[in-house]
Amino acid sequence: MLGSVLLGFLGVTTILTMMDVVMGTSLGIVNVKLDFMEKYIHAPAGLIIAISGLSIKIFGL
Numbered sequence: 105m106l107g108s109v110l111l112g113f114l115g116v117t118t119i120l121t122m123m124d125v126v127m128g129t130s131l132g133i134v135n136v137k138l139d140f141m142e143k144y145i146h147a148p149a150g151l152i153i154a155i156s157g158l159s160i161k162i163f164g165l
Contacts, residue, residue, distance in 0.1 A: 121165050125156040 129152045138145065159165070 118160060118165060122156050122160055125159065126152055129156070 130149075133148070133152075138148075141148070
């Protein structure tokens with residue numbers, strides 16, 4: 105029972121960490137002028153999500 109609670113907590117913590125990294129990066133990118141890239145903005149957004157996911161896997165967060 106305690107093991108499943110711990111795994112649930114770690115899962116929620118991982119998701120919240122990933123969301124925090126994505127939000128922080130996205131807020132930082134808001135200040136960068138990307139007028140020429142507005143049509144393709146989904147690609148950098150996907151890259152941010154991929155980088156944050158890889159970081160979590162690599163660093164074991």
